[in-house]
Amino acid sequence: MREAITDLLVDLPATSNTTDLLLRTHAAEPGRALYAVRSGARWQDVSAAEFLQQVTRVAKGLVAHGVQPGDAVAVMSGTRYEWTLADVAIWFAGAVTVPIYETSSAHQVAWILEDAQPAVVFVEDESRAGVVLDAAARAGRAEATSVIRLAREPLEGVTGLASLGEAGAAVSDDALEAARSSRGLADAASIVYTSGTTGRPKGCVITHGNFALFAVNTLEFLPEFLQQENARTLMFLPLAHVLARAVQVVCFTGGITLAHSGSAAQLLEDLGTFRPTFLLAVPRIFEKIHATAGRRAAESGRGRLFEAAERTAVAYSRAVDARGRGGRGPSPALRASHAVFDRMVYPRLRDVFGGEVTYTVSGAGPLSEHLAHFFRGAGILVQEGYGLTESTAPCTVNTVSLTRVGSVGIPMPGTSVRLDDDGEVQVKGAGVFAGYLHDDAATAEAFTQDGYFRTGDLGALDEDGFLTITGRKKDLLVTAGGKNVAPGPLEEKLREHALVGQAVVVGEGRPFIAALISLDREALEPWAAARGRAELTAEQAARDADVLAELQSAVDAANATVSRAEQIRTFSVLDVEFSVESGHLTPTLKLKRAAVVADHTRAMDELYARR
Numbered sequence: 001m002r003e004a005i006t007d008l009l010v011d012l013p014a015t016s017n018t019t020d021l022l023l024r025t026h027a028a029e030p031g032r033a034l035y036a037v038r039s040g041a042r043w044q045d046v047s048a049a050e051f052l053q054q055v056t057r058v059a060k061g062l063v064a065h066g067v068q069p070g071d072a073v074a075v076m077s078g079t080r081y082e083w084t085l086a087d088v089a090i091w092f093a094g095a096v097t098v099p100i101y102e103t104s105s106a107h108q109v110a111w112i113l114e115d116a117q118p119a120v121v122f123v124e125d126e127s128r129a130g131v132v133l134d135a136a137a138r139a140g141r142a143e144a145t146s147v148i149r150l151a152r153e154p155l156e157g158v159t160g161l162a163s164l165g166e167a168g169a170a171v172s173d174d175a176l177e178a179a180r181s182s183r184g185l186a187d188a189a190s191i192v193y194t195s196g197t198t199g200r201p202k203g204c205v206i207t208h209g210n211f212a213l214f215a216v217n218t219l220e221f222l223p224e225f226l227q228q229e230n231a232r233t234l235m236f237l238p239l240a241h242v243l244a245r246a247v248q249v250v251c252f253t254g255g256i257t258l259a260h261s262g263s264a265a266q267l268l269e270d271l272g273t274f275r276p277t278f279l280l281a282v283p284r285i286f287e288k289i290h291a292t293a294g295r296r297a298a299e300s301g302r303g304r305l306f307e308a309a310e311r312t313a314v315a316y317s318r319a320v321d322a323r324g325r326g327g328r329g330p331s332p333a334l335r336a337s338h339a340v341f342d343r344m345v346y347p348r349l350r351d352v353f354g355g356e357v358t359y360t361v362s363g364a365g366p367l368s369e370h371l372a373h374f375f376r377g378a379g380i381l382v383q384e385g386y387g388l389t390e391s392t393a394p395c396t397v398n399t400v401s402l403t404r405v406g407s408v409g410i411p412m413p414g415t416s417v418r419l420d421d422d423g424e425v426q427v428k429g430a431g432v433f434a435g436y437l438h439d440d441a442a443t444a445e446a447f448t449q450d451g452y453f454r455t456g457d458l459g460a461l462d463e464d465g466f467l468t469i470t471g472r473k474k475d476l477l478v479t480a481g482g483k484n485v486a487p488g489p490l491e492e493k494l495r496e497h498a499l500v501g502q503a504v505v506v507g508e509g510r511p512f513i514a515a516l517i518s519l520d521r522e523a524l525e526p527w528a529a530a531r532g533r534a535e536l537t538a539e540q541a542a543r544d545a546d547v548l549a550e551l552q553s554a555v556d557a558a559n560a561t562v563s564r565a566e567q568i569r570t571f572s573v574l575d576v577e578f579s580v581e582s583g584h585l586t587p588t589l590k591l592k593r594a595a596v597v598a599d600h601t602r603a604m605d606e607l608y609a610r611r
Contacts, residue, residue, distance in 0.1 A: 004465030008414035008430060010216040017183040017208035019091050021215060021253040026052050034252055036232070036259040036274065037081050043259060043274055046081075048252075054085055058161060059092035060168030060176055065120060065146065069094030069182040072116045072191060075150075075239075076100040076109070076132060077124035078262040082150035082161070083239045084248055086122045091208075094179035097190045098203075099240035101587045102128060103580050108201075109135035113145060115203055115438060116191050120146045129158050185209030191437055192242045194389050203437030206242060210392040213430040214246050215253040217413035218393075222383075224400040225278045225359040226250065232257035234276045234354075236267055238587045243363055246393035247280050271354040278359040282590075283367040286360075286382065290371055291498045293349050295526050309345035312337050313377025314370060321373075321405055338377070346378040353380065361385060363394055365590045366469060368492040369406040376405065384408050386469060390446070390453055392431040396467045407466040417467055418452065424473055425459040426452035458486070477507045485513055485566045490558045491591070497554035498523045499547065502578040502585075504596045505568065506604055514607050515571040516600055517551060518578050542573040572607045574600060 012020075025032065026048040033045035046054075067073060073090045075097060077083050090097045098116045100109055102124065113121075113135055121136075123129045129147050136145040147158045154160035183189070189208040193201040219226050233251065235258055237244040251258040261270040297306030316330050316338045323329030330338065350357065360375070362384045375382045385394030386408035396417060398409035411417045415429030432453050435443035446454055458471045471486030479485065487505035494503035494515065501520035507513040521538050524547075528536040531546070541547045551571065559567040578584035584596050597604070 002461045003416060003418035004411050004461055004467070005416045006411040006413050006465075008213070008217060009220045010213075010413075012185060012209075012212055012216065014186065015181075015184045016212065017091065017180075017185065017187070018189060018212045018215075018249055019088070019180050019183075021212060021249065022048075022052065022055075022088065025252055025255050029255060032255045033257045034255065035081060035084070036257055038259070038270070041273065045257070048255075051085075051088075051252075055089045055092055056176065057165040057168060058085060058089035059180070060171040061161075061164035061166075062089060062093040062095065062120065062168070063171045063176060063179060064167040065164065067093050067095050067120060069179050070188075071095045072098050072118040074098040074100055074112065074116065074118040074121040076102060076104070076121060076128045077150050077239070078102045079235060079237065079239050079244070079260050080124070080150070080262050081260050082122075082124075084258075084260070086150060087239070087245065087248075088252075091183070091189060092176065092180045094182045096188045097245075099190065099192060099242075099245070101238060101240040103587060104131070106131050106134040106138060110138040111200065112193055112203075113141050114139040117141070117144075119144065120148060122148050122150050123158070124150050126155050126158075129155055183208055185212060186434075188434065190242070190245070192240075192389055202439060202442060204242075204389050205434040205437055206392050207434050210431050210433060211246055211249045212253075213414060214393045214412070215249040217430065218250050219254045221413050222397070222399060226254055226256065228277060230257075231277050232259070232274070233278050233280065234259050234261050234270055234274050235280070236261040236270075237280060237282065237364075240587065241364065242389050243387065243393050244280070268352065271352070275354040275356045277356050278361070279353060279357055280361045280363065282364045283362055283371075284365075286362060286367060286371050286375065287495055289349075289352055290374065291520065291523050293352065294498055295523055298530060299526055306345060309341040309378075310374055312341050313346070313375075314373040315377070317373035317377040317405065320376075321403075342379065349375075349378050350380060359383065359400070361394075361397070363387060366488055366492055368496055370493075370496055372405045386457075386467060387431070388455060390433045390455075391427055392433060395427045395429065395431055398466075404462075404464075404466045407462070407468045409467065410465045411467075416452075417461070417465075419459060419461055420454075422473075423458045423460070423470070425455045425457045425467065425469070427455060428452045477505070477513065479507050479510060479512065479565075485562075487593075489561065490515070490566075490568065493558035493561055494554050496557070497551070499527060499550055500554055502591060504591065504593060506597060510608055512569040513566060514604070515555065515568045516574055516596065516603060516607075517571055518574050518576055519547075521577065539575050542575045548573070570607060572603050574603060 030049040032048045034048050034051050035046040036043040073095045075086050087097050098118050121132050132147055136142045149155050149158050149160045152160050152162040185208050188205050189211055190206040191203045192206055193203050259274050261267050297303050319330040360382050362382050367384050372382045383398045385397035387394040395415050396409045396411050418426050428451055456473045457469055458473055460468045471488050477485045490505045491503045494500050501518045504516045555568050584592050
């Protein structure tokens with residue numbers, strides 16, 4: 001059984017918790033800008049002292065409201081500063097944060113309210129308040145659930161932060177300190193519900209130790225961009241996702257300025273005005289930026305120049321990888337070509353990220369190797385990592401000095417990663433959660449007898465301890481002929497094509513492998529216009545010969561990466577867009593395979609019938 005281990009770099013007292021890290025930062029530099037809040041067209045800094053004062057006020061309000069150490073308090077909101085304020089205030093009150101995705105239905109929220117039983121739920125606006133009140137009634141908790149708005153102003157029947165803070169004035173500093181310091185590393189800090197790609201979500205108990213040990217060790221493990229002077233980042237992932245919140249703990253521990261961007265429409269503008277030095281993103285963001293850059297280049301008549309720059313960036317990055325393994329590295333001609341494009345093309349790509357980003361971290365899903373090489377070759381290092389809700393944050397990551405594109409890196413400090421006999425990735429260490437809430441049977445099933453968490457993912461470990469994810473154990477397709485096929489790599493390759501929005505490879509119990517493809521409608525319009533067919537609609541494109549030929553080229557490129565038995569024999573273009581709202585993507589834009597297959601069985605049947 002192959003195993004890779006990275007020792008813990010920094011330990012913490014068992015009696016400490018995440019709030020101690022904020023207090024430590026405040027004590028060292030109270031004037032340090034921990035957050036930046038959009039104020040019109042500008043960003044206004046919030047110092048450590050100001051943030052701590054606001055946190056204390058909200059935390060005292062929770063205590064006055066009757067929240068006791070160990071109680072659950074939920075938050076249902078988009079990504080915004082007040083989400084973070086509420087989260088940390090909940091911890092100061094000794095309570096446990098239960099994040100709820102802002103897109104959740106009343107049915108989904110009802111299950112969380114029933115399972116976690118929060119006495120208080122913070123909401124962003126009237127719409128979410130309505131969902132929570134509806135859910136509380138469904139769960140039989142209407143009388144037991146208080147709703148508080150994440151704004152100073154109240155809503156009808158819903159208290160605002162101002163009133164909550166006023167109520168907290170009666171709570172003494174000693175009483176708040178007793179609540180805050182009552183939690184240790186082993187105590188629950190959050191109940192995070194799995195995004196539910198299959199089955200009913202389970203509540204993962206994430207401890208203060210999971211968050212705090214990840215924070216102090218990550219700062220030491222990735223110092224090049226986390227400890228650089230004036231480090232700052234823009235958070236646009238859903239804060240209901242555990243990775244985003246773990247990164248927030250890293251930021252206030254390291255004195256890194258953090259801003260929030262809760263709107264996809266606002267993101268590019270926020271990147272340009274805030275100008276982060278590093279970013280955390282999901283693969284779909286990189287795919288969209290790459291597709292947008294290519295589309296804009298084509299529209300301006302610079303399409304061939306961009307394609308040449310892309311080929312050079314990928315070749316340059318691959319050569320850098322080869323040099324790291326004893327090869328010769330980039331040739332003089334390649335270096336010269338790369339230098340030309342670094343003046344003419346790559347700066348425009350870097351400007352999309354705000355102009356100052358040199359490091360990015362990709363998580364929450366697999367990133368195509370081609371895109372990782374492309375961005376690195378263009379001057380933006382993408383450090384891909386791997387983790388699950390149950391591991392709190394990445395359990396492996398590529399570091400600045402130890403990077404192997406195509407892998408998800410080496411174990412994080414205090415983490416051991418091994419492969420079972422069937423290739424399943426198993427993890428043990430500082431970030432691994434305490435278990436599933438109210439589900440001892442599921443917890444026992446999730447762990448081996450010696451305490452390793454069974455991830456359900458398949459992987460490979462090389463001789464240097466770099467992990468590569470090769471598929472999902474449950475996603476493996478077994479064709480009628482008995483061939484096992486991992487759909488993930490094929491889907492990643494298909495999504496590299498500009499016209500492909502999402503792709504689902506199918507074939508379970510079928511005679512061969514096929515694919516369901518949805519078009520990227522943003523890319524379709526300029527593609528059609530460039531060919532004198534501006535009138536082409538998405539509905540028409542799904543049956544258009546030229547579009548189908550383009551998609552066939554994407555399928556051919558994907559097929560070139562696998563054996564003949566694993567190749568996609570045919571595909572169908574769906575006249576739909578997979579989205580969070582349609583129920584086909586998780587809030588972090590990962591595909592819900594089971595939902596897609598269930599909703600498109602007719603298309604699959606027709607696809608196989610015609611062959």
